[in-house]
Amino acid sequence: xxxxxxxxxxxxxxxxxxxxxxxxxxxxxxxxxxxxxxxxxxxxxxxxxxxxxxxxxxxxxxxxxxxxxxxxxxxxxxxxxxxxxxxxxxxxxxxxxxxxxxxxxxxxxxxxxxxxxxxxxxxxxxxxxxxxxxxxxxxxxxxxxxxxxxxxxxxxxxxxxxxxxxxxxxxxxxxxxxxxxxxxxxxxxxxxxxxxxxxxxxxxxxxxxxxxxxxxxxxxxxxxxxxxxxxxxxxxxxxxxxxxxxxxxxxxxxxxxxxxxxxxxxxxxxxxxxxxxxxxxxxxxxxxxxxxxxxxxxxxxxxxxxxxxxxxxxxxxxxxxxxxxxxxxxxxxxxxxxxxxxxxxxxxxxxxxxxxxxxxxxxxxxxxxxxxxxxxxxxxxxxxxxxxxxxxxxxxxxxxxxxxxxxxxxxxxxxxxxxxxxxxxxxxxxxxxxxxxxxxxxxxxxxxxxxxxxxxxxxxxxxxxxxxxxxxxxxxxxxxxxxxxxxxxxxxxxxxxxxx
Amino acid sequence: xxxxxxxxxxxxxxxxxxxxxxxxxxxxxxxxxxxxxxxxxxxxxxxxxxxxxxxxxxxxxxxxxxxxxxxxxxxxxxxxxxxxxxxxxxxxxxxxxxxxxxxxxxxxxxxxxxxxxxxxxxxxxxxxxxxxxxxxxxxxxxxxxxxxxxxxxxxx
Numbered sequence: 001x002x003x004x005x006x007x008x009x010x011x012x013x014x015x016x017x018x019x020x021x022x023x024x025x026x027x028x029x030x031x032x033x034x035x036x037x038x039x040x041x042x043x044x045x046x047x048x049x050x051x052x053x054x055x056x057x058x059x060x061x062x063x064x065x066x067x068x069x070x071x072x073x074x075x076x077x078x079x080x081x082x083x084x085x086x087x088x089x090x091x092x093x094x095x096x097x098x099x100x101x102x103x104x105x106x107x108x109x110x111x112x113x114x115x116x117x118x119x120x121x122x123x124x125x126x127x128x129x130x131x132x133x134x135x136x137x138x139x140x141x142x143x144x145x146x147x148x149x150x151x152x153x154x155x156x157x158x159x160x161x162x163x164x165x166x167x168x169x170x171x172x173x174x175x176x177x178x179x180x181x182x183x184x185x186x187x188x189x190x191x192x193x194x195x196x197x198x199x200x201x202x203x204x205x206x207x208x209x210x211x212x213x214x215x216x217x218x219x220x221x222x223x224x225x226x227x228x229x230x231x232x233x234x235x236x237x238x239x240x241x242x243x244x245x246x247x248x249x250x251x252x253x254x255x256x257x258x259x260x261x262x263x264x265x266x267x268x269x270x271x272x273x274x275x276x277x278x279x280x281x282x283x284x285x286x287x288x289x290x291x292x293x294x295x296x297x298x299x300x301x302x303x304x305x306x307x308x309x310x311x312x313x314x315x316x317x318x319x320x321x322x323x324x325x326x327x328x329x330x331x332x333x334x335x336x337x338x339x340x341x342x343x344x345x346x347x348x349x350x351x352x353x354x355x356x357x358x359x360x361x362x363x364x365x366x367x368x369x370x371x372x373x374x375x376x377x378x379x380x381x382x383x384x385x386x387x388x389x390x391x392x393x394x395x396x397x398x399x400x401x402x403x404x405x406x407x408x409x410x411x412x413x414x415x416x417x418x419x420x421x422x423x424x425x426x427x428x429x430x431x432x433x434x435x436x437x438x439x440x441x442x443x444x445x446x447x448x449x450x451x452x453x454x455x456x457x458x459x460x461x462x463x464x465x466x467x468x469x470x471x472x473x474x475x476x477x478x479x480x481x482x483x484x485x486x487x488x489x490x491x492x493x494x495x496x497x498x499x500x
Numbered sequence: 501x502x503x504x505x506x507x508x509x510x511x512x513x514x515x516x517x518x519x520x521x522x523x524x525x526x527x528x529x530x531x532x533x534x535x536x537x538x539x540x541x542x543x544x545x546x547x548x549x550x551x552x553x554x555x556x557x558x559x560x561x562x563x564x565x566x567x568x569x570x571x572x573x574x575x576x577x578x579x580x581x582x583x584x585x586x587x588x589x590x591x592x593x594x595x596x597x598x599x600x601x602x603x604x605x606x607x608x609x610x611x612x613x614x615x616x617x618x619x620x621x622x623x624x625x626x627x628x629x630x631x632x633x634x635x636x637x638x639x640x641x642x643x644x645x646x647x648x649x650x651x652x653x654x655x656x
Binding site for chain 2: 048049051052053164166167169170173174176177180184186187189191192219222223224225393394395396398399400402403406407410411414415416419420423427430432434435436437452453456457460461463464465
């Protein structure tokens with residue numbers, strides 16, 4: 001492992017890669033602060049740029065954007081009570097009241113230090129857990145992978161659906177259907193191309209991500225007459241207050257951070273869960289663990305109440321890399337986008353990644369830590385100024401997002417058809433968004449579609465067409481039972497909600 | 501059963517799944533693959549049935565929360581214009597070239613979204629695209645096809 005860490009450090013600490021982490025963190029912070037535009041959009045917009053770099057640098061840039069976006073989301077939660085990303089909603093519960101009490105600087109500092117500590121601790125957990133899990137996952141067979149993908153898709157549908165599980169499952173199926181367009185990987189038989197040569201190679205992953213996130217989000221903003229930048233104009237540079245944290249506040253954070261980082265990391269590792277659930281759970285757990293006196297302060301500007309979700313959402317970000325790097329199965333929509341980008345580089349993440357491409361595996365882990373340091377020393381003092389940049393009117397912001405999306409497709413294919421297809425998918429996605437059909441399950445399904453078919457093919461061929469492979473191995477059964485439990489839990493929750 | 505837009509979307513998805521399933525059955529596989537445990541049409545067929553299952557359930561089961569969208573408040577005109585500009589941009593980008601079409605696309609989008617600060621609109625279109633092109637083409641070595649710039653001898 002020491003050798004791996006050194007390989008990672010050597011790659012991550014090159015001038016180019018440090019610069020990329022800085023750019024990623026900065027860009028991610030700006031996008032993350034804009035309500036409605038989350039890390040997935042930020043990463044999607046970055047994909048065309050990453051094609052100019054080697055895979056390690058490209059992934060480091062995307063990881064920087066991811067952390068920056070989560071940090072940016074916290075900033076808008078605290079300053080504007082407008083969470084940029086769902087994972088930072090819990091941050092606003094105590095962050096915004098603190099800002100209203102004239103302690104915005106302090107709230108930002110607590111958030112930044114908690115994020116830093118949460119990210120650092122989870123990077124350490126990842127450091128130890130990822131190689132061990134990679135070794136364990138070498139024993140995974142095709143049926144296990146197939147079951148694991150079903151679990152991942154069901155979990156993301158259950159957790160991201162805001163109570164509309166069936167809608168999310170429809171999006172999963174749509175994503176898998178889109179992934180089935182083009183040549184069959186084994187027989188080269190074309191499917192669903194309708195004799196259109198442009199569809200022979202299938203639909204590009206970047207096209208689907210750009211259309212369903214960047215472009216459709218931009219269209220939704222215009223359609224709903226939202227202005228994500230309007231709130232940023234209210235931020236005053238002079239009213240942030242001190243960013244110093246006193247001894248009493250520090251001692252509260254010392255207790256909160258370790259436990260919240262553990263819960264955040266573990267939730268992040270679970271497929272489909274992620275920063276949002278992690279932050280809410282950490283907030284709830286913290287409220288139960290503190291003394292009654294402190295409990296009273298929750299919702300009114302509690303240090304523990306702010307520190308817990310911030311630690312957990314950053315720890316969850318690192319945790320979500322575990323299934324992607326070790327199993328090749330992304331745990332969240334954001335890591336699904338990264339996985340797609342890696343596949344674009346010709347790299348297949350999975351248990352063998354740390355043996356075949358150790359520089360990628362370890363440099364990503366190392367760059368996470370470097371990203372945390374950069375977020376702390378660069379972004380904290382710059383937050384008021386970054387908030388000012390956000391005052392760019394939406395009249396400029398929307399065309400620029402559309403421009404980046406179309407450019408991303410243009411530089412990849414030099415094909416008009418792809419641009420029309422992207423616009424078409426974006427229009428459909430915008431309409432679906434209006435009626436709360438979630439997009440992350442679609443992306444995860446689109447990325448996993450090919451792998452899922454491949455593993456089902458192998459499993460069915462090995463069992464001579466029988467579905468017995470689903471209960472032949474204990475591991476497969478365990479994974480499928482977990483999937484069923486998630487569905488049952490969701491049904492129970494829906495019924496309970498209906499009764500109440 | 502209460503008919504709302506979500507139900508109509510589910511019905512459309514049901515029809516789409518049925519069409520997908522029909523097309524999946526039409527996929528031509530090799531003769532020796534016809535009775536294999538898994539061939540090119542197996543996975544799509546399962547997907548078609550899964551799509552029918554979930555959209556069918558959504559159609560039959562009552563909605564826990566009905567989503568109401570106030571169509572009068574939506575900005576259809578600007579959105580439509582923006583989509584139209586994007587389509588024109590897509591249609592001309594290959595023939596005219598990246599620089600001119602992208603700059604004009606940005607300029608037109610700013611205008612139709614209500615911007616009237618001409619200097620800023622110009623700066624954030626033509627020089628901005630030139631700088632971005634330099635970053636992609638000159639620094640990152642990502643090829644950009646531009647017949648217009650090539651014809652006037654700016655780009656090789």
